Amino acid sequence: MKLILEVPGVSCSHCEAAVKSEVGRVVGVGNVDVDLTTKLVTVDGDHLDLQQISAAIDEAGYEVVGHQEVR
């Protein structure tokens, strides 16, 4: 499955690295893509937990303002 999260706070490669690092530690996460233009974080993996992923993004210092799940 895939989770697409709206994270308006990401603005540069440092933000991208911070988000990828924190989200990458969440169980089940395979790939993490951060689009700095659209401000969308796309997470691929198995049995992804939205709460855990949101918490990881929060931990990195950013806020999730919306999400979409693609199966």
Ligand SMILES: [Cu+2]
């Ligand atoms: Cu930045």
